[in-house]
Amino acid sequence: MEAFLVSTGIVALAEIGDKTQLLSFVLAARYQKPWPIVWGILAATLANHAFAAAVGTWITGVLGPDVLRWILGLSFIAMAAWIMVPDKLDEGEPCTLRFGVFGTTLAAFFLAEMGDKTQIATVALAAQYGAFAAVVLGTTLGMMIANVPAVLVGGRLAERMPVRLVHGVAAVVFLALGIAALVGWGLEGSS
Template identity: 70%
Template sequence: MDAFLVSTGIVALAEIGDKTQLLAFLLAARFRRPLPIVCGILVATLFNHAFAAAVGALVSHLLGPEVMRWVLGLSFIAMAAWIMVPDEIDEEETKMARFGVFLTTVIAFFLAEMGDKTQVATVALAARYSSVVAVVAGTTFGMLLANVPAVYFGGRIANKVPIKLVHGLAALIFAVLGIATLLGVGAGLGF
């Protein structure tokens, strides 16, 4: 349950102001059909985060627990710094409208997530926790928590969310996870 809750919280916070959330705003404004956009986000995120979690689990399996502790601890601290860097959306990611709303969303979101903060976080979380399914479910749910309101209420909420505060909270969580991992907190709990 910890893997699901931590994954949900981290990705939901990390996604606020992220380029994929900006993409959700753009798709919602362009197509004005929220349901196929949300379904596209779900499908793209499931595929992307399942791949990322598989990579994280593989890396965790290949490296010993002591090396993994250092890699994960430093990765979480690096994520804390990276999350404070604002994202921008690439206009090329929204020029695929000929595929229809759903498929355009799937393709654009999948590509936008490649190497993105939340994908890297999913790799690290899957390496940290033993349950890949809980991590993928949590990161996907976190992605939807951040993006569904963006799709449905985009313009009305975009200026009301204090992005720097949200990014600061996410960075703090990553930093705490990183330091706790480096100190070996939770080592006796099997993760």
């Protein structure tokens, strides 16, 4: 349960102001069909985060506990710094593919998440907890918590959200996880 709750919270916080949340606003404004966008976000996130968690789970089997502890600790600390860098949506609008709003959202979100903060966090969380399903479900729920309101209420929500404060809280959580990993708290095989 801890893996699910931590994964949900970290990703929900990390997504505030992220490029995929900005993409949610753009898609909602352009197509004004919220449910195909929401379903596209869900499908893309499940696929992307399942891949990322599989990589994280694989890493735990390949690396020894000491090497893994250092990689995880430093990765979480790096994520704490990275989360404080504001995200911008790349130039250009998403074009409608022949697959409609759902297909456009699916493709755009899957590609936008490649190498993104939340994908890397998913790899690290899966490696730390060794709980594939809990991490995938948690990170996916976190994405939905951050992006569904962006789709449903659009720009009105973005204007009122204290993005720097939310990013600061997420950075502190990542930093705490990094320090905990470096000292060995919560990792199997540690004293």
